[in-house]
Amino acid sequence: xxxxxxxxxxxxxxxxxxxxxxxxxxxxxxxxxxxxxxxxxxxxxxxxxxxxxxxxxxxxxxxxxxxxxxxxxxxxxxxxxxxxxxxxxxxxxxxxxxxxxxxxxxxxxxxxxxxxxxxxxxxxxxxxxxxxxxxxxxxxxxxxxxxxxxxxxxxxxxxxxxxxxxxxxxxxxxxxxxxxxxxxxxxxxxxxxxxxxxxxxxxxxxxxxxxxxxxxxxxxxxxxxxxxxxxxxxxxxxxxxxxxxxxxxxxxxxxxxxxxxxxxxxxxxxxxxxxxxxxxxxxxxxxxxxxxxxxxxxxxxxxxxxxxxxxxxxxxxxxxxxxxxxxxxxxxxxxxxxxxxxxxxxxxxxxxxxxxxxxxxxxxxxxxxxxxxx
Ligand SMILES: Cc1ncc(COP(=O)(O)O)c(C=O)c1O
Numbered sequence: 001x002x003x004x005x006x007x008x009x010x011x012x013x014x015x016x017x018x019x020x021x022x023x024x025x026x027x028x029x030x031x032x033x034x035x036x037x038x039x040x041x042x043x044x045x046x047x048x049x050x051x052x053x054x055x056x057x058x059x060x061x062x063x064x065x066x067x068x069x070x071x072x073x074x075x076x077x078x079x080x081x082x083x084x085x086x087x088x089x090x091x092x093x094x095x096x097x098x099x100x101x102x103x104x105x106x107x108x109x110x111x112x113x114x115x116x117x118x119x120x121x122x123x124x125x126x127x128x129x130x131x132x133x134x135x136x137x138x139x140x141x142x143x144x145x146x147x148x149x150x151x152x153x154x155x156x157x158x159x160x161x162x163x164x165x166x167x168x169x170x171x172x173x174x175x176x177x178x179x180x181x182x183x184x185x186x187x188x189x190x191x192x193x194x195x196x197x198x199x200x201x202x203x204x205x206x207x208x209x210x211x212x213x214x215x216x217x218x219x220x221x222x223x224x225x226x227x228x229x230x231x232x233x234x235x236x237x238x239x240x241x242x243x244x245x246x247x248x249x250x251x252x253x254x255x256x257x258x259x260x261x262x263x264x265x266x267x268x269x270x271x272x273x274x275x276x277x278x279x280x281x282x283x284x285x286x287x288x289x290x291x292x293x294x295x296x297x298x299x300x301x302x303x304x305x306x307x308x309x310x311x312x313x314x315x316x317x318x319x320x321x322x323x324x325x326x327x328x329x330x331x332x333x334x335x336x337x338x339x340x341x342x343x344x345x346x347x348x349x350x351x352x353x354x355x356x357x358x359x360x361x362x363x364x365x366x367x368x369x370x371x372x373x374x
C-alpha cells in the first residue's frame with residue numbers, strides 16, 4: 001500500500017528566474033522559434049562549456065544528433081559506429097538518414113564505448129571496403145567516456161566523433177567540459193535531464209560554420225531570397241524563444257544541480273557500498289561525472305527486480321540500466337561488436353531516484369526499502 005508521495009526517477013527542478021524569462025518572451029511577443037531568449041541561452045551555454053564553442057539551440061537532443069550526422073555528410077548506405085549501451089535516440093537518427101549503425105559494446109571502467117572494440121570494428125569494416133563515416137560516443141549517466149583513447153582512434157583513422165553529451169552537461173574530462181571534446185557535441189534539455197527546457201537540445205561545435213549550417217537546416221533551409229526558395233531539404237528543429245527562457249533560468253542553477261546530484265550519489269554510496277553484492281561505478285582519476293543518475297549493480301537479475309518492485313510498491317520510481325541497442329528488436333539486423341559488458345550491466349543494474357529536488361527524507365525512505373529488501 002502506498003503511504004507517502006511518489007518519488008520520481010528524475011524530475012524537473014526549476015530555479016527562481018525561469019518564469020520571469022518566459023514572461024519576457026510574452027511581454028515582447030517573441031513567442032517564436034527565434035528571439036532574445038534563444039540568443040541568451042546559447043550564450044550562457046557557450047560561456048559555460050568554454051573551449052570557444054558555438055551553440056545552436058534546437059528542439060531536442062535527437063534533432064541535434066540528426067543535424068550532426070548530416071553536417072558530417074552521413075548519407076544513405078553509410079556505416080556509423082555507435083555505442084550500444086545507450087538510449088535509442090543515439091542511434092535512431094542514423095536510420096533517419098538511411099545509414100546503418102554498427103554497435104560497439106562498453107568497457108568496464110566508465111561503461112562507455114570500448115576503445116578496443118571500436119578499433120576492431122573500424123579495421124573489420126574498412127577491410128570489407130566500407131570505412132565508417134562517423135562515431136557516436138556517449139557519456140552515459142554523466143560519466144565521461146575514455147576520451148583520450150576514443151579521440152586518438154578517431155584521429156588515427158580520420159573518422160569524426162559525435163559526442164553524445166545528452167546526459168552529461170556539467171561533467172568534465174581532464175578539466176574540459178563534456179560536449180567540447182568531440183568534433184561535434186550534442187546536449188539534451190529533455191524533462192528528465194540535469195536541466196530542462198521541458199523539451200530541447202543543442203548542437204555544440206568549435207566551428208562557427210557548423211552552427212550556421214545547423215541553424216539554416218533547422219529553420220527549413222531557406223535560401224537567401226525574398227520569396228521561399230529551397231535548394232536542400234530542411235527541418236523544423238529550432239528551439240522556441242519561450243522554452244529558451246526556461247533554459248536561461250536553468251543555466252543559473254546548473255552548478256547547484258550538479259552538486260545536488262553528486263550529493264545523492266554520495267548518500268547512496270555511503271550507505272550501501274559496504275553491503276556485500278552492491279557495487280557502484282567509481283569515478284576514475286581525471287573524470288568528473290555530474291552523476292545524472294545514480295546507478296547500482298546487484299549480484300543478479302532476481303535481486304535487481306526484487307528491489308525495483310519493492311520500490312515500485314511504495315511508489316518510488318527506479319529503472320533498469322539501458323537495454324543495449326544490439327539487443328533491441330529494431331536493430332536486430334545491424335552489425336555489432338560485443339564483449340558481454342553491457343548485457344551484464346543491463347541484467348544487474350538499477351538507476352535509483354536521482355533528482356536534484358530530492359530531500360533527505362526521500363533518500364532515507366529509498367534507502368530503508370533497499371536495506372529491508374536486500
Ligand atoms: C544518451 C542520450 N542521447 C540522446 C538523447 C535524446 O535527447 P532528446 O530527448 O532531447 O531528444 C537522450 C535523452 O533523451 C539520451 O539520454
